[in-house]
Amino acid sequence: MTSVDASRTDSERTVRVTVNGVPREATVPVRRVLADALRDDLGLTGTHVGCAHGVCGSCTVLVDGDPVRSCLVLAVQVDGAEVTTVEGLAREDHQGGQVLHPVQEAFRECHALQCGFCTPGFLVTIAAGLEARDRSAEITEEEVDELVGGNLCRCTGYANIKKAVRHAAATMRDAQ
Amino acid sequence: MKPAPFRYADPRSLEEALDVLAADPGAKVLAGGQSLLPLLAMRLAAPATLVDVNRVPGLDAVEVTGDGVRVGALVRHAQLLRHDAAARVQPLLARATANVAHPAIRNRGTTVGSIAHADPSGEMTSVLALTGGSVTVTTAAGRETVGWQDLFVGPLETSLSGGAVVVDAFFPALPERSGTAFAEIARRKGDYAVCGAGVVVTLDADRRVSAVRASYISVGLVPEVHDLTEAVAGKPVDSADWAAAGALARTLVDPDSDIHASADYRRLLVGVLTERTLADAAREAAERTAA
Numbered sequence: 001m002t003s004v005d006a007s008r009t010d011s012e013r014t015v016r017v018t019v020n021g022v023p024r025e026a027t028v029p030v031r032r033v034l035a036d037a038l039r040d041d042l043g044l045t046g047t048h049v050g051c052a053h054g055v056c057g058s059c060t061v062l063v064d065g066d067p068v069r070s071c072l073v074l075a076v077q078v079d080g081a082e083v084t085t086v087e088g089l090a091r092e093d094h095q096g097g098q099v100l101h102p103v104q105e106a107f108r109e110c111h112a113l114q115c116g117f118c119t120p121g122f123l124v125t126i127a128a129g130l131e132a133r134d135r136s137a138e139i140t141e142e143e144v145d146e147l148v149g150g151n152l153c154r155c156t157g158y159a160n161i162k163k164a165v166r167h168a169a170a171t172m173r174d175a176q
Numbered sequence: 177m178k179p180a181p182f183r184y185a186d187p188r189s190l191e192e193a194l195d196v197l198a199a200d201p202g203a204k205v206l207a208g209g210q211s212l213l214p215l216l217a218m219r220l221a222a223p224a225t226l227v228d229v230n231r232v233p234g235l236d237a238v239e240v241t242g243d244g245v246r247v248g249a250l251v252r253h254a255q256l257l258r259h260d261a262a263a264r265v266q267p268l269l270a271r272a273t274a275n276v277a278h279p280a281i282r283n284r285g286t287t288v289g290s291i292a293h294a295d296p297s298g299e300m301t302s303v304l305a306l307t308g309g310s311v312t313v314t315t316a317a318g319r320e321t322v323g324w325q326d327l328f329v330g331p332l333e334t335s336l337s338g339g340a341v342v343v344d345a346f347f348p349a350l351p352e353r354s355g356t357a358f359a360e361i362a363r364r365k366g367d368y369a370v371c372g373a374g375v376v377v378t379l380d381a382d383r384r385v386s387a388v389r390a391s392y393i394s395v396g397l398v399p400e401v402h403d404l405t406e407a408v409a410g411k412p413v414d415s416a417d418w419a420a421a422g423a424l425a426r427t428l429v430d431p432d433s434d435i436h437a438s439a440d441y442r443r444l445l446v447g448v449l450t451e452r453t454l455a456d457a458a459r460e461a462a463e464r465t466a467a
Contacts, residue, residue: 010183010184011181011183011184013184029181030182030183030184030226031178031179031180031181031182031184031216033179033213033217036178052177052217053177053213053214053217053218054210054213054214054281057278057280060280063284066254066280066283066284067279067280067283068280068283068284069210069280069281069284071213071217072209072210072213072214072281072284073209073213073284074184074209074213074228076184076186076228077186077209077228077230125279125280129279145365146279149278149364149365149366150277150278150279150280150281150366
């Protein structure tokens with residue numbers, strides 16, 4: 001029987017993770033989910049927790065570039081990973097300000113949010129989806145539905161969110 | 177909505193994982209976590225120890241041969257969905273995986289974990305059954321192959337012991353002159369299906385129907401494979417009566433009622449989805465059969 005390393009069966013762990021390009025560290029109970037660690041331990045409250053069991057998509061963040069539900073990942077599981085939250089979508093400009101991501105611009109332009117609770121999950125999911133696809137191709141309605149289908153919004157009825165997806169896709173195509 | 181406290185282990189080898197599991201009968205394996213973490217959050221499950229196998233090397237490969245597709249325990253649904261070589265050998269894999277939840281869930285959830293979870297509303301349990309597949313199980317005693325018929329015992333229940341780790345699932349290749357289709361009905365795309373169907377149609381060299389098999393999602397307590405051949409046996413592929421096969425399927429299934437759908441409605445959907453998917457599968461089988 002091989003021995004089990006006691007340091008890997010703790011009830012509390014120190015997690016080192018790069019969040020929005022910045023190395024961060026937090027000591028968390030092993031049962032803490034990533035969404036709570038981002039909000040409570042790292043102070044990044046842009047990630048919203050809606051249903052806390054994977055249905056609503058509000059807490060979606062990128063782990064090593066892929067959208068995942070941060071309520072369905074334990075904080076200890078992202079040790080060594082790169083996480084991007086909604087706070088990491090905007091880029092610094094040359095004057096020390098920030099430039100919104102095309103998806104954020106499109107949400108503002110198309111009035112794609114009302115109460116805003118679900119918005120961070122939509123923004124992160126759509127931004128990753130649009131960056132992963134062939135930008136020169138016209139976006140199809142099927143693609144748009146797939147990009148918004150995993151996130152719940154109780155205010156807007158999705159029409160303006162879908163309009164924003166098409167708007168952002170067009171902006172990203174023209175910016176090539 | 178916080179999980180009850182547990183001990184957490186993230187072993188770096190399969191041997192270490194088996195040791196931790198052996199040391200604690202209340203331990204549970206964590207892979208993608210897309211079914212397990214909701215159960216923990218709602219406290220429907222409260223294992224004493226979680227054994228996270230995500231850092232165990234060698235479990236993340238998709239191996240494709242002429243015989244079939246072997247999917248490692250850490251292969252995510254998204255990885256299988258975009259695996260073209262796997263889709264060529266067994267097209268049901270990509271077709272069914274496209275129906276598994278939403279992209280963000282597919283990026284994390286594993287195909288093998290979904291099978292070990294044994295949810296009768298899971299797509300991949302049904303595909304394992306329909307393709308005649310099996311899983312490889314490792315315990316302290318060694319390694320064994322468990323066929324799908326011996327794996328599923330009831331909803332969320334398998335025949336495997338608590339100390340076991342499922343290291344891969346094997347899906348046999350699609351036979352010659354065969355076609356497949358998969359479809360489901362859900363309240364919202366990506367939600368649990370009210371009813372789903374996967375089918376395989378096989379023709380003989382004269383393009384007559386020689387075998388028709390179907391398996392359903394969210395119908396029954398465990399995955400089952402139904403032989404629908406007698407409704408269309410020997411009929412030319414272009415004129416086979418797929419509605420008759422759908423009618424036969426409705427007499428073979430025994431769905432339950434729940435808040436989403438009555439048993440009668442599910443039985444109706446079995447007929448509709450069977451007819452619809454068989455027409456698609458037959459077309460594909462015909463394309464794969466030289467005229």
